[in-house]
Amino acid sequence: MGKKKIVKVKNKAPAEIQITAEQLLREAKERDLEIVPHPPKQKISDPEELADYQRRKRRTFEDDIRKNRGNISNWLKYARWEENQKEIQRARSIYERALDVDHRNVNLWIKYSQWEMNNQQVNHARNIYDRAVTILPRANQIWYKYVYMEETLGNMAGTRQVFDRWMQWRPDEQAWMTYVNFEMRYKEINRAREIFNTFIIVHPVVENWIKFARFQENHGFISEAREVYYRAYQFFGEDLMDEEFFVAFATFEENYKEYERARVIYKYALERLPEEKAQNLNNAYSIYEKKFGDKDTIENVISGKRKFLYEQEIKQNPMNYDAWFDYLEIVESEGNFEVIRDSYEKAIANVPPVKGKQFWRRYIYLWINYAIFEELTARNSERTRKVYLACLEIIPHKKFTFAKMWLYYASFEVRQKKLPAARKALGKAIGLCPKKKLFKGYIELELQLQAVNRCRKLYEKFLDFNAENCSTWVQFAELETYLDEIDRARVIYEEAVKQSHLDMPDLLWKSFIDFEISQNELENARKVFERANNSLKNVGEKEEKAKLLQSWKLFEKEFGNEETLERVDVIMPNRVKKRVHFVSDDGKEEGWEEKLVLVFPEDETANAKQNMKILTQSKSWAKQVDEFDF
Numbered sequence: 001m002g003k004k005k006i007v008k009v010k011n012k013a014p015a016e017i018q019i020t021a022e023q024l025l026r027e028a029k030e031r032d033l034e035i036v037p038h039p040p041k042q043k044i045s046d047p048e049e050l051a052d053y054q055r056r057k058r059r060t061f062e063d064d065i066r067k068n069r070g071n072i073s074n075w076l077k078y079a080r081w082e083e084n085q086k087e088i089q090r091a092r093s094i095y096e097r098a099l100d101v102d103h104r105n106v107n108l109w110i111k112y113s114q115w116e117m118n119n120q121q122v123n124h125a126r127n128i129y130d131r132a133v134t135i136l137p138r139a140n141q142i143w144y145k146y147v148y149m150e151e152t153l154g155n156m157a158g159t160r161q162v163f164d165r166w167m168q169w170r171p172d173e174q175a176w177m178t179y180v181n182f183e184m185r186y187k188e189i190n191r192a193r194e195i196f197n198t199f200i201i202v203h204p205v206v207e208n209w210i211k212f213a214r215f216q217e218n219h220g221f222i223s224e225a226r227e228v229y230y231r232a233y234q235f236f237g238e239d240l241m242d243e244e245f246f247v248a249f250a251t252f253e254e255n256y257k258e259y260e261r262a263r264v265i266y267k268y269a270l271e272r273l274p275e276e277k278a279q280n281l282n283n284a285y286s287i288y289e290k291k292f293g294d295k296d297t298i299e300n301v302i303s304g305k306r307k308f309l310y311e312q313e314i315k316q317n318p319m320n321y322d323a324w325f326d327y328l329e330i331v332e333s334e335g336n337f338e339v340i341r342d343s344y345e346k347a348i349a350n351v352p353p354v355k356g357k358q359f360w361r362r363y364i365y366l367w368i369n370y371a372i373f374e375e376l377t378a379r380n381s382e383r384t385r386k387v388y389l390a391c392l393e394i395i396p397h398k399k400f401t402f403a404k405m406w407l408y409y410a411s412f413e414v415r416q417k418k419l420p421a422a423r424k425a426l427g428k429a430i431g432l433c434p435k436k437k438l439f440k441g442y443i444e445l446e447l448q449l450q451a452v453n454r455c456r457k458l459y460e461k462f463l464d465f466n467a468e469n470c471s472t473w474v475q476f477a478e479l480e481t482y483l484d485e486i487d488r489a490r491v492i493y494e495e496a497v498k499q500s501h502l503d504m505p506d507l508l509w510k511s512f513i514d515f516e517i518s519q520n521e522l523e524n525a526r527k528v529f530e531r532a533n534n535s536l537k538n539v540g541e542k543e544e545k546a547k548l549l550q551s552w553k554l555f556e557k558e559f560g561n562e563e564t565l566e567r568v569d570v571i572m573p574n575r576v577k578k579r580v581h582f583v584s585d586d587g588k589e590e591g592w593e594e595k596l597v598l599v600f601p602e603d604e605t606a607n608a609k610q611n612m613k614i615l616t617q618s619k620s621w622a623k624q625v626d627e628f629d630f
Contacts, residue, residue: 054085069101072108079115088119106132106139117149125149137169147182156186167195170202180215189219206236210248222256238272243281246273254288262288275308282308303330318350321362328369337378344370348391357400364402367391371408381416388412392425403429403437410445419449434465439472447479455479468501470508477515486519497535505535506544510551522559529555 044050061078068074075098082091095112102108109132116125129146136142143166150159163179176199183192196212209232216225229249233241246269253262266285270278282305310327313320324347331343347366352359367387374384388409395401406429413422426442439462446454459476466472473496480489493512502508509532516525529552556565 057081072098072102072105075101076108076111083115083119091115092124103135106136106141109136109142110145113145113149122153133165138171140171140175143171143175144178147178151182167198173199173203173208176203193221193224200232204235206232206240206242206245209235210245213248213252217252225252241269241273243269243273243278247281247284250284250288275311279308303333306330319352321347321350321366324350324366325369328366332373332377340373344373351394355396355399360395360400360402364391364395364405367405368408371412375412384412385416397432401429401433401435403435403441406438407441410441414445430461436462436466436469439465443475452479452483467499468503470496470502470504473508474511477511481515481518489515497531506548509535509548513551513555517555525555526560526564 042053044053061074061081064071064074065078075094079091079094079098082094095108095115098105098108099112109128113125113128113132116122116128126149129142129149132139132142133146143162147159147162147166150162159182163182166175167179176195180192180195180199183189183195193216196215200208200212209228213225213228213232216222216228229245229252232245236245246265250262250265250269253259253265266281266288269281270285273281275282286305307327307330310323310330313323314327317323328340328343328347331340334340344366348363348370350363352363367390371384371387371391374380374387388405391405392409395405406425410422410426413419413425422445426438426445429438430442439458443455443458443462446458456476456479459472459479462472463469463476473492477489477492477496480486480492493508493515496502496508497505497512509528513525513528513532516522516528529548532548533552553565
């Protein structure tokens with residue numbers, strides 16, 4: 001066996017110069033590599049040469065047709081060549097043969113008929129169009145060419161006849177409008193109206209009825225135009241009507257100064273069409289009222305537009321309570337109680353999903369407004385009571401409550417002369433969720449009813465609930481003072497000042513002192529001043545203590561003597577400038593600042609004692625160091 005020849009591996013790396021397909025095509029075109037030179041022009045000098053030329057040309061055309069019978073362009077070229085040779089019969093024969101191949105080719109029929117017209121063969125062209133529209137009745141292009149030909153020839157009756165045949169096939173809207181325009185070109189208005197009448201039945205679309213009405217209006221048939229609008233409304237009914245029809249109808253009446261008719265149409269449409277489908281109608285109505293309406297109607301239109309906008313906002317976000325407030329305000333202004341109640345029910349159904357009071361603050365006012373509407377506007381006390389009870393039932397009282405709802409409900413029951421129900425509601429509120437506002441409201445109610453014993457019991461429960469509240473102690477004592485129960489008031493003050501924690505002790509002491517002064521118990525007042533001074537010193541309230549001492553000094557000037565006044569002057573504070581660290585809002589020290597500080601004499605004594613103690617300790621330490629060194 002011979003050795004096999006080893007094939008060398010070709011270099012498959014990309015060439016340094018890349019050639020694209022586009023470049024190859026461009027070079028081929030530039031070099032004209034495949035261009036065959038044109039045949040030389042041949043001059044025909046006798047009939048025999050012409051016959052030979054025609055025979056060779058026909059053979060070429062026939063070969064092309066034989067190769068691809070479906071290519072209509074070959075047939076058209078063949079027919080055009082025969083036409084140039086003045087061979088009319090042959091050209092007609094070629095067209096007929098082509099139609100046998102593809103009788104559904106619209107362009108072929110049109111070319112054939114136009115060729116007959118160019119050769120002034122009108123009847124042949126008409127015959128071709130008749131055959132074409134019989135075979136292809138849905139080919140609108142052929143019908144357009146047919147009626148154009150007849151109208152160009154001045155055959156109005158024939159054109160009308162062709163249109164009538166065409167309309168029997170119920171073509172599109174443009175064909176009907178072409179027929180109308182044809183009649184209008186020859187001032188046949190009544191015929192055009194008849195065509196329109198048929199057209200709106202064949203194509204029952206609102207826009208077509210509006211076109212017909214405007215056609216009647218433009219040609220001076222005002223009552224007939226109005227009748228078209230009425231017929232359209234009866235034909236379509238309320239379910240199939242849209243805003244475009246009502247806007248067109250109202251605009252028609254407005255143009256002929258039938259303003260009340262237009263207003264009625266607008267209102268009728270706005271009442272029946274859904275608001276999401278009547279935005280343009282709303283805009284048109286608002287423009288109309290601004291032009292022809294009075295102040296009240298304009299306001300009603302504007303409120304209607306606002307109502308629609310608020311409804312859109314509510315649909316997008318049912319928890320938008322501010323939008324609900326504005327929407328309900330507009331609904332209430334309309335005065336339809338059933339619609340108002342239904343709107344309120346929809347609003348209060350959007351309960352906040354999170355049980356946090358900050359999320360309920362706006363929501364609760366929906367209930368309040370609902371109750372106010374039922375009580376003041378609808379005058380329905382039973383429904384008002386149901387609204388309050390439903391609201392109180394839905395609030396999660398174990399997590400938070402709204403004291404205003406309990407108080408509003410109790411006030412409502414009082415207005416209905418059902419005092420036990422009001423007391424029961426407030427008692428239940430205090431038992432479920434005691435709050436300062438509830439106690440105050442309940443006590444105020446009992447005070448108005450002059451139920452003193454109930455007020456006392458409520459104050460006692462209030463103080464059991466929150467003994468640190470100095471305002472409550474003061475109000476309790478003032479109540480007893482008002483009732484001339486001086487001993488009771490003094491006991492209350494004594495119990496108050498014994499509390500270990502008070503939120504505003506200076507207020508309590510001041511009220512206690514004013515009470516003793518009002519009773520002309522000056523010695524007791526002086527003792528209370530001293531007790532207050534010692535109490536505030538222990539608490540560390542320097543500003544309040546300074547105010548108290550200032551009041552004590554004024555008291556001694558008015559009711560005391562020099563000795564008692566001197567005792568107060570001794571303990572009066574001084575304002576001293578001190579350098580202190582300046583602290584920024586974020587808690588960082590940013591240098592020093594001078595500040596006026598209150599310094600009391602007892603503070604200076606305490607500081608002196610502290611300094612003396614430090615000095616003694618330092619001397620003792622120095623002595624110990626000396627002994628150690630020794």
